[in-house]
Amino acid sequence: xxxxxxxxxxxxxxxxxxxxxxxxxxxxxxxxxxxxxxxxxxxxxxxxxxxxxxxxxxxxxxxxxxxxxxxxxxxxxxxxxxxxxxxxxxxxxxxxxxxxxxxxxxxxxxxxxxxxxxxxxxxxxxxxxxxxxxxxxxxxxxxxxxxxxxxxxxxxxxxxxxxxxxxxxxxxxxxxxxxxxxxxxxxxxxxxxxxxxxxxxxxxxxxxxxxxxxxxxxxxxxxxxxxxxxxxxxxxxxxxxxxxxxxxxxxxxxxxxxxxxxxxxxxxxxxxxxxxxxxxxxxxxxxxxxxxxxxxxxxxxxxxxxxxxxxxxxxxx
Amino acid sequence: xxxxxxxxxxxxxxxxxxxxxxxxxxxxxxxxxxxxxxxxxxxxxxxxxxxxxxxxxxxxxxxxxxxxxxxxxxxxxxxxxxxxxxxxxxxxxxxxxxxxxxxxxxxxxxxxxxxxxxxxxxxxxxxxxxxxxxxxxxxxxxxxxxxxxxxxxxxxxxxxxxxxxxxxxxxxxxxxxxxxxxxxxxxxxxxxxxxxxxxxxxxxxxxxxxxxxxxxxxxxxxxxxxxxxxxxxxxxxxxx
Amino acid sequence: xxxxxxxxxxxxxxxxxxxxxxxxxxxxxxxxxxxxxxxxxxxxxxxxxxxxxxxxxxxxxxxxxxxxxxxxxxxxxxxxxxxxxxxxxxxxxxxxxxxxxxxxxxxxxxxxxxxxxxxxxxxxxxxxxxxxxxxxxxxxxxxxxxxxxxxxxxxxxxxxxxxxxxxxxxxxxxxxxxxxxxxxxxxxxxxxxxxxxxxxxxxxxxxxxxxxxxxxxxxxxxxxxxxxxxxxxxxxxxxxxxxxxxxxxxxxxxxxxxxxxxxxxxxxxxxxxxxxxxxxxxxxxxxxxxxxxxxxxxxxxxxxxxx
Numbered sequence: 001x002x003x004x005x006x007x008x009x010x011x012x013x014x015x016x017x018x019x020x021x022x023x024x025x026x027x028x029x030x031x032x033x034x035x036x037x038x039x040x041x042x043x044x045x046x047x048x049x050x051x052x053x054x055x056x057x058x059x060x061x062x063x064x065x066x067x068x069x070x071x072x073x074x075x076x077x078x079x080x081x082x083x084x085x086x087x088x089x090x091x092x093x094x095x096x097x098x099x100x101x102x103x104x105x106x107x108x109x110x111x112x113x114x115x116x117x118x119x120x121x122x123x124x125x126x127x128x129x130x131x132x133x134x135x136x137x138x139x140x141x142x143x144x145x146x147x148x149x150x151x152x153x154x155x156x157x158x159x160x161x162x163x164x165x166x167x168x169x170x171x172x173x174x175x176x177x178x179x180x181x182x183x184x185x186x187x188x189x190x191x192x193x194x195x196x197x198x199x200x201x202x203x204x205x206x207x208x209x210x211x212x213x214x215x216x217x218x219x220x221x222x223x224x225x226x227x228x229x230x231x232x233x234x235x236x237x238x239x240x241x242x243x244x245x246x247x248x249x250x251x252x253x254x255x256x257x258x259x260x261x262x263x264x265x266x267x268x269x270x271x272x273x274x275x276x277x278x279x280x281x282x283x284x285x286x287x288x289x290x291x292x293x294x295x296x297x298x299x300x301x302x303x304x305x306x307x308x309x310x311x312x313x314x315x316x317x
Numbered sequence: 318x319x320x321x322x323x324x325x326x327x328x329x330x331x332x333x334x335x336x337x338x339x340x341x342x343x344x345x346x347x348x349x350x351x352x353x354x355x356x357x358x359x360x361x362x363x364x365x366x367x368x369x370x371x372x373x374x375x376x377x378x379x380x381x382x383x384x385x386x387x388x389x390x391x392x393x394x395x396x397x398x399x400x401x402x403x404x405x406x407x408x409x410x411x412x413x414x415x416x417x418x419x420x421x422x423x424x425x426x427x428x429x430x431x432x433x434x435x436x437x438x439x440x441x442x443x444x445x446x447x448x449x450x451x452x453x454x455x456x457x458x459x460x461x462x463x464x465x466x467x468x469x470x471x472x473x474x475x476x477x478x479x480x481x482x483x484x485x486x487x488x489x490x491x492x493x494x495x496x497x498x499x500x501x502x503x504x505x506x507x508x509x510x511x512x513x514x515x516x517x518x519x520x521x522x523x524x525x526x527x528x529x530x531x532x533x534x535x536x537x538x539x540x541x542x543x544x545x546x547x548x549x550x551x552x553x554x555x556x557x
Numbered sequence: 558x559x560x561x562x563x564x565x566x567x568x569x570x571x572x573x574x575x576x577x578x579x580x581x582x583x584x585x586x587x588x589x590x591x592x593x594x595x596x597x598x599x600x601x602x603x604x605x606x607x608x609x610x611x612x613x614x615x616x617x618x619x620x621x622x623x624x625x626x627x628x629x630x631x632x633x634x635x636x637x638x639x640x641x642x643x644x645x646x647x648x649x650x651x652x653x654x655x656x657x658x659x660x661x662x663x664x665x666x667x668x669x670x671x672x673x674x675x676x677x678x679x680x681x682x683x684x685x686x687x688x689x690x691x692x693x694x695x696x697x698x699x700x701x702x703x704x705x706x707x708x709x710x711x712x713x714x715x716x717x718x719x720x721x722x723x724x725x726x727x728x729x730x731x732x733x734x735x736x737x738x739x740x741x742x743x744x745x746x747x748x749x750x751x752x753x754x755x756x757x758x759x760x761x762x763x764x765x766x767x768x769x770x771x772x773x774x775x776x777x778x779x780x781x782x783x784x785x786x787x788x789x790x791x792x793x794x795x796x797x798x799x800x801x802x803x804x805x806x807x808x809x810x811x812x813x814x815x816x817x818x819x820x821x822x823x824x825x826x827x828x829x830x831x832x833x834x835x836x837x838x839x840x841x842x843x844x845x846x847x848x849x850x851x852x853x854x855x856x857x858x859x860x861x862x863x864x
Contacts, residue, residue: 173428180408181411184410188402190370192420192467192471193391
């Protein structure tokens, strides 16, 4: 057990050392984006993959996190206090999530999935139109606190590590078992004593909090938000799903693998092909669903458990 | 004897259709009460009413003297009423042990305790060898038994068994029969729906027969089995 | 009646008229979505993108061959039907049986399809805004009302009026088709209970092909009818997908007459909201009603949808 844990820590230690090995801003930028998307993928995965509640509008929480931070800065705080956005942005996102969850989780089926989509659209319209609060379509611009990318690297690394740790811990305790039960069969979960509404909400709150915190980090890092980007269905909501599906929904490392591949492919398209990456991602989504429904990590895990199951069946027989 | 569960004049309508009408009966502590009746008579609907999936259209349901009609299923479960499903509902991608742990968590917040309870429940239902198998790939007999293991892990006072013998081969029927008796011996009160007359006649202390949602007979297995209305319900008027 | 009151009445009347005319088109969009929802139990998140495809077909038919948008309905309807059938047959049906951790993989697939369609349009037709410059684009019909000594002059946009009438005819034909023909009855039976329908000998697979085809054709028709009055660009689908599911929820999931009502309500809400509250929030009104309906009447305005 402990040796297994140590081996698990090795890649984490390696990732921790990266800024010591390279100060290349471009490379660091890529790593920072990958870590950001790891947070986004993992957060979506908790709700979608483990709890089975598909959200088509997680950009709502990302945008709320980013705007909370932006508005804090705009209202006269110094850029360094913008880091509080990681906390407050997450909390605001969780608050919004509590509302939508309260409305939708009493109902079954796709109501939640679609309502979040609607919510993210409404929030985008509010961000574009409420000039006094949000600067409207111009967005909010401020001077980032650091010029060194290394700081951002460690901050987003810490965020990803906390995110991973919290999700791992939750999935190993009672709520985690309840999330899986809800995904598999809600009626059964209810009759086994699970308050399904409450636990769906809990999963959503954790997921939204980290998505909001990621949005706040994005604001801090970029120093600029545009309502069309942070509330974007295509660029945020759908890509969060893609990242999770690509790596493997409901797997431990799937979102991380998906996030790294996603950033890699995006870069390849940006540098070598020019436009058209969304087209490629659209095709990729369709291809994954048809040929790789459980993603890369999911497929590998499946293969391993199938082997183990065969062995188990022999033992039983 | 004291009544643990009481249904008083419970009616359930879906639209204009009456699924259960004026149902009144009580379940005494420590007994095994059988619920029989032709297909579509409303037996599972009664379970769904007790368990909280549907609120009754009228009437009251009491558990230990307190009203439970209108409560959510998860609350009813926590009060001490567990059920199994006729159409089995395994949490397909979870292992057998994880399935049972999920229900064990209704009595504890600690993973180790839940695990211990789950291990006990799977041993009790003689599923030890199947613990690591994903519930979705279990054969039907084992799925039915998983239903019982999960219900037991919630540590109920009353267990509602919905056709746990249906579709089993004779050996499995014997085994399940023994397990139900073992459950009863631990002090759990049982309300059971079953089509296999031989099994239910032997196992129940009392029987209630339902037809078109209404109670048509109640009494000892012998009394109910010889009741002309019951015979008519099962075989049609010609045989009465 | 004072001139002020008359002026207010005129404005209100005008707003109601444009709301209802727009609502007619929305109903057509919602009908397609609701039909698909009813039979396949999935939300088609590429619905707006299918409409966009139809709009481009209409646009090119007009630009290259000078075919009037209303005439091009005759091309658009069958073409979109075929597209819909192919999507169902080659993409959605094959993934239906796959065992996946994520639920709703068919819906996710329509998300991917939407991305592909809108970005293909971007690739081939550029991001430029285009329009179909028909001669009657801004033609208006006036109707003067004498009321309490004042004249109230109401105007009807000609292309909107024509679109409303054609939408009405298409909607009515759909109801007759569903009620009177064998295929229509089979669609209704499949929507009610797919397994029972299959047991009755209905080829439910074929029914799903036809249903998706019809859904695509209906929203395609709406696209062709919108061409004379709307700008056209590759990303136009997204907002219309949102509108389509707002309509479907308003009407009640899978409730086909409800979709007509939902469309009219959304049209009126947008029209009233943009005049009396704020133009910037025009698209938000539908969502606000949507949330209210979800909270207070989750089975839709008619209370007959699946909750």
